[in-house]
Amino acid sequence: MTDATGENAPAHTPASRLSRRSFVRYGAAGVGVAILGSGVAVMANRPPLSPRQQGLPDLPDWTAADIPSLRGRSVLVTGGNGYPVGDRSGLGFHDALELARAGADVTIASRNQERGEEAVRFIKADVPNASIRFETLDLSDLASVVRFADRMHGSGGSLDILVNNAGVMGRKSREVSANGFERVFATNTLGHFALTARLLPLLRRSDSPRVVWVSSSRSFMGAINFADLQQVQKYDYGAAYDNSKLANLMLAFEMQRRSVAEGWGVSAIAAHPGIARTNLVLDGPGPESLEGRNHRYMPFLFQTAAQGALPTLYAAASPHAAAGGYYGPNGVLGLGGLPGWAGIPEKADDQQVAARLWATLERLGGVTFGQMG
Numbered sequence: 001m002t003d004a005t006g007e008n009a010p011a012h013t014p015a016s017r018l019s020r021r022s023f024v025r026y027g028a029a030g031v032g033v034a035i036l037g038s039g040v041a042v043m044a045n046r047p048p049l050s051p052r053q054q055g056l057p058d059l060p061d062w063t064a065a066d067i068p069s070l071r072g073r074s075v076l077v078t079g080g081n082g083y084p085v086g087d088r089s090g091l092g093f094h095d096a097l098e099l100a101r102a103g104a105d106v107t108i109a110s111r112n113q114e115r116g117e118e119a120v121r122f123i124k125a126d127v128p129n130a131s132i133r134f135e136t137l138d139l140s141d142l143a144s145v146v147r148f149a150d151r152m153h154g155s156g157g158s159l160d161i162l163v164n165n166a167g168v169m170g171r172k173s174r175e176v177s178a179n180g181f182e183r184v185f186a187t188n189t190l191g192h193f194a195l196t197a198r199l200l201p202l203l204r205r206s207d208s209p210r211v212v213w214v215s216s217s218r219s220f221m222g223a224i225n226f227a228d229l230q231q232v233q234k235y236d237y238g239a240a241y242d243n244s245k246l247a248n249l250m251l252a253f254e255m256q257r258r259s260v261a262e263g264w265g266v267s268a269i270a271a272h273p274g275i276a277r278t279n280l281v282l283d284g285p286g287p288e289s290l291e292g293r294n295h296r297y298m299p300f301l302f303q304t305a306a307q308g309a310l311p312t313l314y315a316a317a318s319p320h321a322a323a324g325g326y327y328g329p330n331g332v333l334g335l336g337g338l339p340g341w342a343g344i345p346e347k348a349d350d351q352q353v354a355a356r357l358w359a360t361l362e363r364l365g366g367v368t369f370g371q372m373g
């Protein structure tokens with residue numbers, strides 16, 4: 001008997017029966033741990049009221065086919081290089097694909113140039129007349145953000161839609177960025193904040209600019225702990241992620257308030273994808289983490305990345321998306337489905353914390369909104 005590698009595959013021996021039994025046993029234990037772990041985390045926080053409980057109406061069914069023509073609109077999607085490999089792809093890739101299909105001039109920006117160029121080829125294979133290009137950007141490195149923003153300014157024109165999609169989950173041990181910040185905070189929150197501040201002048205040249213901040217249904221488990229924003233005293237990879245996603249949701253709301261107050265004319269909108277089969281967990285805490293086990297033992301919970309991208313696409317492109325709104329899948333617990341209003345965690349509405357977070361990020365990121373050239 002030969003296996004796929006051409007080596008002899010082992011026959012079914014008592015040892016392999018034993019490993020099958022172990023597999024079942026560990027599998028069942030894995031499901032138990034995953035459910036218990038998720039339950040404990042949820043119980044320790046107050047989940048947001050559902051959109052219905054918050055009095056928000058259902059939205060009409062909406063898919064990527066409903067994106068209006070975006071011809072002449074320029075779009076930047078951070079983290080758009082996750083072209084499909086097996087049953088996984090990145091949410092940003094599908095954002096970029098559908099926005100390009102609608103005729104927008106799309107730039108995808110992330111660290112891995114090879115994957116970026118391959119993603120461009122994938123999109124062009126699907127949409128031959130797509131206007132799409134890749135730019136290198138490392139959000140966790142503020143110098144890279146400056147270089148990228150300078151290139152965007154140098155190319156002239158305006159920016160109509162910025163999709164702050166890129167993101168990482170923490171690994172088991174705390175890691176720091178080139179600037180010495182905790183890596184998840186640096187990438188998901190500080191990098192996007194600095195990027196948005198530096199691109200604001202380009203956005204303000206558009207007649208109806210939008211910024212979409214990608215959050216997570218897990219944001220309600222996050223906290224903004226100013227005493228240990230970098231998780232120096234106590235690092236927890238799940239908390240690092242949840243905190244960053246709560247921060248991004250609060251930044252969307254705060255940006256909308258400031259845009260109105262300062263007359264920037266930019267609509268800030270938040271979205272989350274529910275849960276989708278992407279590279280986030282494998283690149284982050286890995287297959288043996290709670291999240292990795294969920295992938296393995298509860299695959300039915302995960303929608304495709306193409307489906308998960310829909311709320312972000314709605315926020316980016318639907319003429320009905322509301323400035324200051326928060327969108328996510330409309331199914332059970334907001335984990336899957338078509339775009340609908342998302343339940344807003346109570347803590348995301350704390351305007352004092354949001355203002356302090358904004359000021360802190362301006363200081364750490366070396367930027368001032370409204371004053372960048």
Ligand SMILES: NC(=O)c1ccc[n+]([C@@H]2O[C@H](COP(=O)([O-])OP(=O)(O)OC[C@H]3O[C@@H](n4cnc5c(N)ncnc54)[C@H](OP(=O)(O)O)[C@@H]3O)[C@@H](O)[C@H]2O)c1
Pocket residue numbers: 078079080081082089090091092109110111112113115137138139140141164165166167168187214215216217272273274275276277278279280281283
């Ligand atoms: N998948 C889910 O179930 C889920 C749930 C809730 C929220 N989200 C959010 O959805 C967004 C997209 O994640 P995904 O699930 O599509 O994960 P993914 O497949 O791992 O994609 C992440 C993207 O971010 C880019 N990226 C990572 N670090 C970066 C950095 N330092 N600078 C620039 N780009 C960087 C990656 O490209 P490079 O590696 O080339 O840089 C990649 O394109 C994230 O914000 C995530 O938090 C996902």
